[in-house]
Every structure is written in C-alpha cells, then in structure tokens.
Amino acid sequence: xxxxxxxxxxxxxxxxxxxxxxxxxxxxxxxxxxxxxxxxxxxxxxxxxxxxxxxxxxxxxxxxxxxxxxxxxxxxxxxxxxxxxxxxxxxxxxxxxxxxxxxxxxxxxxxxxxxxxxxxxxxxxxxxxxxxxxxxxxxxxxxxxxxxxxxxxxxxxxxxxxxxxxxxxxxxxxxxxxxxxxxxxxxxxxxxxxxxxxxxxxxxxxxxxxxxxxxxxxxxxxxxxxxxxxxxxxxxxxxxxxxxxxxxxxxxxxxxxxxxxxxxxxxxxxxxxxxxxxxxxxxxxxxxxxxxxxxxxxxxxxxxxxxxxxxxxxxxxxxxxxxxxxxxxxxxxxxxxxxxxxxxxxxxxxxxxxxxxxxxxxxxxxxxxxxxxxxxxxxxxxxxxxxxxxxxxxxxxxxxxxxxxxxxxxxxxxxxxxxxxxxxxxxxxx
Ligand code: AMP
Ligand code: GLY
Numbered sequence: 001x002x003x004x005x006x007x008x009x010x011x012x013x014x015x016x017x018x019x020x021x022x023x024x025x026x027x028x029x030x031x032x033x034x035x036x037x038x039x040x041x042x043x044x045x046x047x048x049x050x051x052x053x054x055x056x057x058x059x060x061x062x063x064x065x066x067x068x069x070x071x072x073x074x075x076x077x078x079x080x081x082x083x084x085x086x087x088x089x090x091x092x093x094x095x096x097x098x099x100x101x102x103x104x105x106x107x108x109x110x111x112x113x114x115x116x117x118x119x120x121x122x123x124x125x126x127x128x129x130x131x132x133x134x135x136x137x138x139x140x141x142x143x144x145x146x147x148x149x150x151x152x153x154x155x156x157x158x159x160x161x162x163x164x165x166x167x168x169x170x171x172x173x174x175x176x177x178x179x180x181x182x183x184x185x186x187x188x189x190x191x192x193x194x195x196x197x198x199x200x201x202x203x204x205x206x207x208x209x210x211x212x213x214x215x216x217x218x219x220x221x222x223x224x225x226x227x228x229x230x231x232x233x234x235x236x237x238x239x240x241x242x243x244x245x246x247x248x249x250x251x252x253x254x255x256x257x258x259x260x261x262x263x264x265x266x267x268x269x270x271x272x273x274x275x276x277x278x279x280x281x282x283x284x285x286x287x288x289x290x291x292x293x294x295x296x297x298x299x300x301x302x303x304x305x306x307x308x309x310x311x312x313x314x315x316x317x318x319x320x321x322x323x324x325x326x327x328x329x330x331x332x333x334x335x336x337x338x339x340x341x342x343x344x345x346x347x348x349x350x351x352x353x354x355x356x357x358x359x360x361x362x363x364x365x366x367x368x369x370x371x372x373x374x375x376x377x378x379x380x381x382x383x384x385x386x387x388x389x390x391x392x393x394x395x396x397x398x399x400x401x402x403x404x405x406x407x408x409x410x411x412x413x414x415x416x417x418x419x420x421x422x423x424x425x426x427x428x429x430x
Pocket of ligand 1: 186
C-alpha cells in the first residue's frame with residue numbers, strides 16, 4: 001500500500017521535510033497558512049489553512065485519506081493537532097498536546113527536569129506576578145535568563161549581562177505583554193542543537209548543529225527564530241568533543257525515559273561551557289533552520305522511520321552522509337522587530353548552483369513570491385568540510401536577489417567557527 005502523508009506547516013523546515021519525503025515512496029499532501037512554493041511544487045495536494053485550527057487540519061487529513069501525518073511547527077502541536085488527528089484515526093509523528101508542553105510551557109519543562117533529576121538543568125524559579133519576578137531579578141546574585149513561560153517564537157527571552165542590564169530586565173518583566181516568567185541562571189558557553197527521532201521508547205539521534213539566534217553579524221542584535229546554522233561531517237561540532245556529544249545524547253535519552261510515551265522529534269538546545277552540556281531548552285519538533293542541515297544528509301528513508309514509529313516497530317538505525325552543511329537564511333529587512341512584509345522576493349533558482357534552496361515564510365501569488373513577516377528563504381551548502389559547504393552557500397547567495405532582504409554572511413565562516421572553538425577552550429581553561 002502506498003502511504004499518504006500529510007505535512008503540516010509551510011516554512012523552511014517543512015520544505016526540507018517535503019523534499020526528504022519526495023525521495024520516499026508516498027503521496028504527499030500539505031497544509032499551511034502560507035503558500036510555500038517549494039512545498040506546493042513537491043506535494044500532490046495543498047490546502048491553505050490556519051494550522052492551529054486543529055479540526056480543519058483533521059478534516060483535510062480525512063479528505064485526502066492520510067495514513068500518516070508529520071507536524072513541522074510548534075504552534076499546531078500546542079493547539080493539540082496530534083490529538084485531533086488521532087481522533088480521526090490518523091497517526092501523527094509529533095507529540096500530543098500534553099507531551100508538547102516540554103516546549104510550550106517553560107515552567108513545566110524546568111519542573112519536569114528537576115522532578116526527574118534530568119542532568120544539565122540550570123537553577124530556576126517561576127513567577128506569575130511580574131512584581132515578584134522583578135524583585136527576584138533585583139536580589140539575584142549573578143546574571144539571569146528571563147523567559148516568558150509560553151511560546152514566543154524564540155523572541156521572548158532576554159539574558160542579562162549579554163543583551164540587557166538587570167535594570168532593563170526588571171523593566172521588561174513589568175512592562176512586557178507577558179505575565180508568567182521562568183527566571184534562571186545564565187548559562188555561558190557555546191550553544192548547540194541535538195535533534196532525535198523518538199517513538200516506542202526508542203531514540204535515534206542526529207549530528208549536532210549550531211544555530212545563530214542573533215539578528216546581525218558578529219552575534220549582535222535581537223534574538224530571532226534563527227538566522228542560519230552549520231553541522232560537520234561527524235556528529236560533533238568543531239568546539240565539542242565526543243564526550244560532550246555523548247552527554248547530550250544521555251540527557252535526551254533520560255528525558256525520553258521520563259516523558260514516557262513521547263513521539264516525534266525531541267530537540268535539545270544545549271549550552272557547552274566549563275561543566276559540559278547544560279540544557280537551554282527542549283523543543284518538540286525539528287529546528288528551523290536545523291532541519292535543513294540534518295535532512296539533506298539523512299540517507300535512511302524518512303518514510304521508514306515514520307511507518308516504524310506508527311506500526312510499533314523498532315526504529316531503523318540512521319545513516320548520515322559524512323558531509324558538512326551550512327545554511328544561511330535571507331530574512332525581510334527589519335526582521336525580527338519590524339519586518340517589512342509584502343516585498344517581492346526575486347530568487348533565481350537556476351543560479352543556486354550546487355546549493356539547496358529552501359523557501360520559508362513566503363507567499364506565492366499569481367504574480368510572484370512575497371515576503372511575510374518571518375524568514376524568507378535559505379540556501380544550504382553541503383560539502384566535505386564546513387569551509388566547502390560555506391563557500392557553496394555563499395556562491396548561491398551572491399546570485400540570489402537580496403533586495404529588501406538581510407543575510408548573516410558570517411555563518412559557517414572559518415573566523416566565526418574558530419571563535420567558537422576559542423570560546424569553549426577559554427571556558428575550559430585549555
Ligand atoms: P529559548 O526561547 O528558550 O530558545 O531561548 C532563546 C535563546 O535565549 C537561547 O537560544 C539562548 O541563546 C538564550 N537563553 C535561553 N536560556 C538561557 C540561559 N539559561 N542562559 C543563557 N542564555 C539563555
Ligand atoms: N532554531 C531554533 C528553533 O527551531 O527553535
């Protein structure tokens with residue numbers, strides 16, 4: 001029987017999932033709020049809908065006789081799309097709403113880690129009164145990360161001593177639109193992402209990736225959803241050793257054990273400092289951009305992972321091409337604080353050359369492709385080394401129309417990678 005897969009979501013991550021599934025023997029349908037031309041071209045059918053309207057997603061799944069679903073973004077997970085699909089008999093690879101709280105509720109996430117003694121948890125305290133939170137910041141001995149409890153698209157966290165002063169953090173908790181906060185010890189080091197496929201109590205990890213959250217080159221400016229990312233031809237990154245990678249895997253495994261019944265991708269965001277990897281956060285899905293590093297080098301058939309998960313079988317071992325990847329996003333001018341939407345994007349697909357081109361939050365209309373308020377498209381270079389992959393990505397960008405768009409050209413460059421290595425070596429006193 002040919003599987004019919006429904007892909008939920010319309011960003012760069014979902015374009016990467018679609019492209020990966022296009023190599024599998026399945027029919028692919030997709031739904032999202034925007035018309036991502038990369039996805040609509042690959043899919044056998046596409047429905048424009050609000051993916052947090054879980055009944056609409058379930059209706060569409062039924063109408064196309066979906067035998068499986070894959071959920072890309074966190075917002076439909078938070079809205080309970082997996083539960084709604086299960087109610088109409090469609091297995092979705094993604095956590096149910098209760099399990100997705102590991103991402104969607106930062107208070108739950110930290111309390112869960114503490115309760116189950118999961119290693120790598122920073123000191124934290126939770127608040128539902130901004131005044132109490134401000135008083136805690138004032139009295140806290142050291143710097144902190146200030147996190148709104150709910151989803152903020154990666155843009156709600158403020159770190160003192162890094163982006164803002166403690167006085168500004170006190171003002172932030174008092175003045176922002178958020179009411180509930182987790183305040184935690186500021187972790188220092190280099191961040192990395194470890195994503196794992198999880199189902200039936202099993203965990204299959206993928207190579208580590210480093211994303212770049214800050215909007216501008218040199219890690220300046222506000223936090224974004226991620227401006228670009230790189231991975232190496234081995235599971236570790238250049239600033240990590242094998243033991244660091246293994247420790248991150250151990251933390252993911254301990255979390256999956258404690259979650260009991262989790263399925264989908266579990267994404268660990270780690271900070272590597274003097275004491276080894278500590279947990280910045282968990283996400284209940286692939287990273288965006290990280291999926292664009294991971295899926296192009298996955299040699300195992302993605303559909304085999306999905307059907308094994310659904311059919312209660314052992315997950316296949318994962319093979320990865322021993323290649324490095326560099327992903328660079330083009331984002332609308334003004335992103336993330338004041339993004340200019342509705343600008344026409346001119347992407348010359350032919351000139352992407354060897355690089356992979358992924359469309360993200362753009363909208364394809366009759367007369368062209370337009371920016372929305374989020375990231376527009378990404379190019380991914382795949383090569384033997386990070387330097388090779390970076391060159392391929394940069395060559396592709398040089399010929400892509402950049403009008404009205406901004407790119408962090410420093411991602412994956414030798415200078416920036418060396419800075420990461422030096423940073424961790426400094427912290428470790430090496
Ligand atoms: P999150 O929304 O939890 O991914 O946080 C966004 C970004 O804030 C992370 O990628 C980190 O760069 C930073 N961050 C979050 N928590 C901490 C922490 N405890 N210490 C230092 N930085 C943090
Ligand atoms: N790249 C960060 C995220 O997907 O949350």
